[in-house]
Amino acid sequence: xxxxxxxxxxxxxxxxxxxxxxxxxxxxxxxxxxxxxxxxxxxxxxxxxxxxxxxxxxxxxxxxxxxxxxxxxxxxxxxxxxxxxxxxxxxxxxxxxxxxxxxxxxxxxxxxxxxxxxxxxxxxxxxxxxxxxxxxxxxxxxxxxxxxxxxxxxxxxxxxxxxxxxxxxxxxxxxxxxxxxxxxxxxxxxxxxxxxxxxxxxxxxxxxxxxxxxxxxxxxxxxxxxxxxxxxxxxxxxxxxxxxxxxxxxxxxxxxxxxxxxxxxxxxxxxxxxxxxxxxxxxxxxxxxxxxxxxxxxxxxxxxxxxxxxxxxxxxxxxxxxxxxxxxxxxxxxxxxxxxxxxxxxxxxxxxxxxxxxxxxxxxxxxxxxxxxxxxxxxxxxxxxxxxxxxxxxxxxx
Amino acid sequence: xxxxxxxxxxxxxxxxxxxxxxxxxxxxxxxxxxxxxxxxxxxxxxxxxxxxxxxxxxxxxxxxxxxxxxxxxxxxxxxxxxxxxxxxxxxxxxxxxxxxxxxxxxxxxxxxxxxxxxxxxxxxxxxxxxxxxxxxxxxxxxxxxxxxxxxxxxxxxxxxxxxxxxxxxxxxxxxxxxxxxxxxxxxxxxxxxxxxxxxxxxxxxxxxxxxxxxxxxxxxxxxxxxxxxxxxxxxxxxxxxxxxxxxxxxxxxxxxxxxx
Numbered sequence: 001x002x003x004x005x006x007x008x009x010x011x012x013x014x015x016x017x018x019x020x021x022x023x024x025x026x027x028x029x030x031x032x033x034x035x036x037x038x039x040x041x042x043x044x045x046x047x048x049x050x051x052x053x054x055x056x057x058x059x060x061x062x063x064x065x066x067x068x069x070x071x072x073x074x075x076x077x078x079x080x081x082x083x084x085x086x087x088x089x090x091x092x093x094x095x096x097x098x099x100x101x102x103x104x105x106x107x108x109x110x111x112x113x114x115x116x117x118x119x120x121x122x123x124x125x126x127x128x129x130x131x132x133x134x135x136x137x138x139x140x141x142x143x144x145x146x147x148x149x150x151x152x153x154x155x156x157x158x159x160x161x162x163x164x165x166x167x168x169x170x171x172x173x174x175x176x177x178x179x180x181x182x183x184x185x186x187x188x189x190x191x192x193x194x195x196x197x198x199x200x201x202x203x204x205x206x207x208x209x210x211x212x213x214x215x216x217x218x219x220x221x222x223x224x225x226x227x228x229x230x231x232x233x234x235x236x237x238x239x240x241x242x243x244x245x246x247x248x249x250x251x252x253x254x255x256x257x258x259x260x261x262x263x264x265x266x267x268x269x270x271x272x273x274x275x276x277x278x279x280x281x282x283x284x285x286x287x288x289x290x291x292x293x294x295x296x297x298x299x300x301x302x303x304x305x306x307x308x309x310x311x312x313x314x315x316x317x318x319x320x321x322x323x324x325x326x327x328x329x330x331x332x333x334x335x336x337x338x339x340x341x342x343x344x345x346x347x348x349x350x351x352x353x354x355x356x357x358x359x360x361x362x363x364x365x366x367x368x369x370x371x372x373x374x375x376x377x378x379x380x381x382x383x384x385x386x387x388x389x390x391x392x393x394x395x396x397x398x
Numbered sequence: 399x400x401x402x403x404x405x406x407x408x409x410x411x412x413x414x415x416x417x418x419x420x421x422x423x424x425x426x427x428x429x430x431x432x433x434x435x436x437x438x439x440x441x442x443x444x445x446x447x448x449x450x451x452x453x454x455x456x457x458x459x460x461x462x463x464x465x466x467x468x469x470x471x472x473x474x475x476x477x478x479x480x481x482x483x484x485x486x487x488x489x490x491x492x493x494x495x496x497x498x499x500x501x502x503x504x505x506x507x508x509x510x511x512x513x514x515x516x517x518x519x520x521x522x523x524x525x526x527x528x529x530x531x532x533x534x535x536x537x538x539x540x541x542x543x544x545x546x547x548x549x550x551x552x553x554x555x556x557x558x559x560x561x562x563x564x565x566x567x568x569x570x571x572x573x574x575x576x577x578x579x580x581x582x583x584x585x586x587x588x589x590x591x592x593x594x595x596x597x598x599x600x601x602x603x604x605x606x607x608x609x610x611x612x613x614x615x616x617x618x619x620x621x622x623x624x625x626x627x628x629x630x631x632x633x634x635x636x637x638x639x640x641x642x643x644x645x646x647x648x649x650x651x652x653x654x655x656x657x658x
Contacts, residue, residue, distance in 0.1 A: 260504070280499075
């Protein structure tokens with residue numbers, strides 16, 4: 001820590017240091033947006049179908065599962081832990097929900113609640129072992145293997161549950177009609193502007209420096225994103241339900257990470273555990289909360305995925321999902337070392353990774369190109385993270 | 399009555415004796431300097447008083463009442479605030495978040511304990527200004543600030559809850575000349591506000607300048623206690639290093655202090 005103190009004034013003076021300071025903190029999303037723009041430009045120049053309304057709608061559906069899981073992973077990364085088991089956990093939760101709803105005839109909301117509860121219970125056990133002192137890498141690696149066994153237990157003897165034609169399948173296939181979607185976008189914009197106005201009034205009341213610009217500019221941005229999104233995504237059949245689920249989860253996560261005491265403590269634990277402990281932050285409890293959120297996110301991700309794939313099988317949650325979710329969080333700007341990043345990194349990172357694989361498939365390129373590109377983007381993103389954490393471009397200059 | 403009174407505090411780490419029956423008292427409006435060589439037990443004593451560690455035996459009294467400082471929060475509630483040598487700031491948080499960490503001002507339960515940032519910012523402005531700590535922006539992560547600014551934030555943080563006793567662990571160690579003078583000034587201001595101040599320091603010049611009373615620790619035990627003006631610099635060094643051991647130089651102040 002004292003070394004950080006010593007290097008801080010130096011990094012401020014060098015141009016590289018200043019650039020690093022600029023992209024940390026609130027502006028951390030900008031480099032990701034630039035990367036996203038480059039990816040889209042490259043693929044669009046190869047095929048104009050890439051940015052068609054239909055393909056963008058497809059892309060959002062493809063990344064929904066990754067984005068939801070990545071959101072949970074972000075919470076765990078923010079407190080300085082890691083998780084490798086949540087993808088398989090999502091499969092287990094989906095198997096539980098589908099089994100209860102389809103095979104046992106339980107009401108869908110109840111089945112969903114049970115699955116989310118099961119997800120949180122499993123991550124709670126993992127979190128308790130981690131706060132006991134076992135490294136999270138090991139706990140969740142072991143947990144992943146155990147869960148791979150558990151999914152065989154949860155699934156019926158034929159090892160698959162088909163949800164085609166059931167209410168379960170409607171989770172992903174429901175679309176909010178265009179009219180209602182625009183109403184939602186309008187409500188969202190007005191609510192956001194009202195919130196900014198509320199904050200503006202608060203700041204005026206204590207004489208804190210502020211200006212009406214702090215209401216107008218963000219509100220216009222939000223309106224552009226919401227209406228642009230709705231316009232793009234409702235060209236086919238209306239706003240897909242998974243998109244709405246992601247949006248609502250992001251909204252809740254944004255509120256709790258940036259506007260509440262819980263959020264400050266979350267970042268404090270990731271930034272400096274001992275300092276947080278000394279300041280009276282309940283460090284162990286914050287770690288447990290993060291894993292509980294991950295459990296809930298994994299359950300939702302698993303159910304959305306099962307609903308979209310029309311079934312659960314032993315391969316649910318297997319494959320590249322786990323690495324994609326971690327990669328998404330990190331590519332989006334959440335530090336592997338804890339304490340830095342935001343919930344937006346989940347959706348931005350998922351967009352980057354989804355855009356690459358979508359584009360590769362659209363152009364009919366071979367699968368290895370997709371692997372090469374995704375892997376390279378991940379390594380570059382972590383390299384950027386290392387530079388930002390170190391506060392210097394070159395090693396050994398602390 | 400003392401604001402803070404420690405009686406016969408002992409602490410072991412495994413087989414190592416970190417503190418042995420140490421007594422210490424701090425009155426209102428008094429600066430007590432705690433000196434000692436490395437490994438003398440200063441840091442352990444600070445950790446015990448700030449609630450990070452619990453003593454094996456011994457009693458802690460706050461304003462005459464027995465207190466159990468089982469956690470940093472309990473110590474803070476008892477009115478004891480500590481500024482650690484490493485400052486204990488979260489590098490990734492900004493000045494306001496660091497100042498109020500663990501004691502945020504927040505809204506009702508239904509809002510999810512929404513932080514009242516505007517109230518905190520206003521309070522932060524006031525407190526930083528009162529100690530003339532200058533920051534470019536309250537929103538910059540503290541990792542980007544200078545050593546003096548970080549020290550200022552750490553001390554201001556201790557004052558947020560208006561504590562009775564402030565403990566400063568090596569407050570001037572990492573500072574330049576002018577910033578050091580500022581911090582010593584600040585210690586006087588804390589005392590003038592009627593708080594009890596404990597300063598842990600290596601720097602004999604600082605100690606002579608600010609301390610009303612000096613307590614010397616060596617190898618986990620209290621070896622001497624001096625009142626202002628009743629000691630020479632070599633007395634301090636002698637007590638810290640044990641150089642005058644066997645000398646009849648246990649000063650009059652020491653016995654007096656023990657009876658307090």
